[in-house]
Amino acid sequence: MPQDNNWQQQVWQQPAAPQGAPAPQPQGCPPYYQPEPPKKSRGWIVALVAVLCVFGIIALGMWSCTSAVSSSFGTLGALGSTATTSDVDYLTSDAVGVIDIDGTIQYDGTTCSPEGLKAQLDVAAENKHIKAVVLRVNSGGGTATAGEEMAAYVREFSESSGKPVVVSSASMNASAAYEISSQADYIFTAKTTAIGAIGTAMQITDLSGLMEKLGISVDNVTSSDSKDSSYGTRPLTEEERAYYQDQVDQINETFIQTVAEGRGMTEDEVRTLATGLTFTGMEAVENGLADEIGTKEDAVAKAAELAGVERYATTDLGPAGDGLSSLLDLMSARGASADDIALALKELEDDGSIAH
Structure with missing residues (x-):
């Protein structure tokens, strides 16, 4: 035991090794002695936590910015629905307004509808800088009544405002769209434009044969015999067919009269062309349904010429x-x-x- 105590005393009292020199190792260690293992460094854990914190802060910042931008965009979008600011508000010199009629003529609030077209014609009429209007038409027609109303608005605009209207036909200017165009002061068309198609159609589908094969039976309870004539659940009677044909003829006659008035032609001349088929632009110039082959730019230049202005800008007229x-x-x-x-x-x- 004394020998062991002396050994421990020698170990703990051993002088420190000089700096840079290897530490001395104890000699004669007893069997139960084990050197303390070196402590593992935990620096990588601290670094990992720091990196995760940085990424978390970046993600939070990006989310906050995105939320703020989305909020601003959403507010601006809602504001846009009632805003009226457009290029027209910044006009300071003579200009030609361009209205696109691109799509089916119907009641949808766009410039392909009576309400939408009239709204833009009113803007052109009230703005002192707009001296003329170009209708850029690309439509195969649509609802007869909508076309009739829009044609009337174009005619009234030209007469009341004194500002000329020129049509620029794109790939198609047919049926109700042509009825509208016929009220303009001048019509341009491309050589390959499908233009005209003066005619009226009413479609009633008879599904009774198919329904019979499928074993479907429909009972229509009506106040009169012909009330269900257009439902498609039975064939038309001869009297009903004649009745609908008379309606089509009346509507088509108003179409012919409108075109004749707008184009300065007789009704008989227009009736001859009212085959329901389109003409090429070249044919339309020859038969009087159009005035000249030309582009949209040609139409704008012609509108300015008819308005008597030499220097002008162009501005699109459409919803805000x-x-x-x-x-x-x-x-x-x-x-x-x-x-x-x-x-x-x-x-x-x-x-x-x-x-x-």
Whole structure:
């Protein structure tokens, strides 16, 4: 035991090794002695936690920015639905307004409808800088009544405002769309435009044969024998067919009269052309349904000529733009810098037009 105590005393009292020299190893260690294992470094855990925290902060920042931008965009979109700012509001010199009639003639509120077209014609009539209007037509027709109303609005605009209307025909200008176009002061068409198709059609589908094969029976309880004639559950009677044919003929006659009045032709001349088929643009110029082969730019130039202006700008007439994209597009078109756009957005925010 004394020998063991002396050994422990020697170990714990051994002088420290000089700096840079290897530490001395104890000699004669007893069997029960085990050197303490070196402590493992936990620095990598700290580094991992730090990296995760950084990514968390970045993700949170991105989410916050996205939320703020989405909120601003949504507010601006809602604002756009009632905004009236457009290129027309910035006109300071003579201009030709262009209205697109692109699609089916119907009641949908666009410029392919009576309400939408009239709204833009009213804008052109009230703006002192707009001297003429070009209708850019690309439509195969649609509802007869909508076409009749729109034709009347074009005629009334030209007569009341004194501003000429010129049509630029795209790939198709047919049926109700042509009825509208016929009221313009001048009609341009491409050589390959399908134009005309003066005619009226009513479609009634008879599904009774198919329903019988499928074992489907339909009982229509009506107040009169012909009330269900257009339901498609039975064939038309001869009297009903004659009745509908008379309606079609009446509607078509108004179509012919409208075209004759607009084009300065006799009803018989138009009736001869009212085959229900389209003509090429070249044929339309020859038979009087169009005036000249030309492009949209030719139509704009002709409109300015008829209005008596030499220097002019062109402006699109359509529903007010929606939200931030329209505002940015408009300012970019005007050559506004990034600082100008930022200032405009700041002013809208100060006015309470933009909420966060």
